[in-house]
């Protein structure tokens with residue numbers, strides 16, 4: 383969907399969307415394509431790139447807040463569709479910070495030696511939870527999936543440090559109020575958009591800039607790495623102005639940030655692995671590079687991860 387498509391359905395303009403968010407297009411999955419389907423496509427490519435067979439995968443963690451079903455987990459659906467006979471799997475719900483939460487968790491589990499090869503997937507069909515009558519939110523979101531393989535092996539490369547944090551007191555800044563057990567769908571529920579994503583954008587914006595920056599600084603400090611030593615920052619793609627503010631606070635040029643928000647919009651859990659994959663395929667990341675990731679989302683929840691490529 384382009385900005386011109388939105389001009390036809392809500393009171394908005396290409397000029398407003400581009401100048402306030404940096405978004406020009408987003409990808410919308412068709413009605414037959416769900417999180418698990420996008421995950422399978424991304425995972426096949428990740429497995430191929432890692433030179434890893436499906437039999438070797440012993441753990442699947444799917445980060446999503448738009449699962450195929452309430453029950454079972456999307457990880458179990460992905461396991462069946464991909465054919466991973468030797469794995470166990472579960473979902474992580476940490477909104478836009480889902481992939482970094484999943485990566486951090488899987489890194490810890492692999493470090494224990496209990497699991498050897500894991501798939502970490504970030505996948506969202508946000509179009510299914512977007513209120514296309516609300517101009518404050520509908521122009522922002524898109525659908526996508528990205529995946530990585532995390533392997534236990536000796537060497538310099540790997541997950542160097544991670545930091546995760548949440549603050550549930552701010553949960554109503556970004557949420558879907560109806561559809562859970564607190565406010566279940568009832569036969570007399572008349573559609574009012576409260577089962578879709580609702581956000582107080584400007585409040586979320588301020589916390590996002592402050593906490594993503596703090597999280598990034600924490601992982602750098604823990605690793606003993608200065609921001610100048612980072613080759614590439616792959617931030618959550620929620621708003622180009624948030625990324626610019628992050629760059630300013632970290633005292634880094636925008637040339638160190640990988641940006642694809644213009645083409646995909648905000649894809650929540652999928653945003654960081656999608657951008658990471660594109661950066662890798664574009665040849666922007668070289669072996670030995672420090673890559674810094676940072677994300678922020680509904681919960682509120684945020685986190686950062688430093689990896690050595």
Ligand code: UT7
Pocket residue numbers: 393394395398399402403478517518519521582583584585586587590620621624648650678679680
């Ligand atoms: O990914 C998870 C975390 N999410 C985020 O990090 C998102 C953080 N927030 C944001 O990115 C920005 O706050 C938004 C892009 C959501 C909004 O930008 P803003 O500059 O903070 O705008 P605002 O919410 O302060 O609204 C300014 C005006 C309002 O009009 P009034 O009340 O001043 O007359 C809005 O109604 O812009 C209006 N507006 C729009 N106008 C045209 C809001 N959405 C639109 C729109 N088109 N699509």
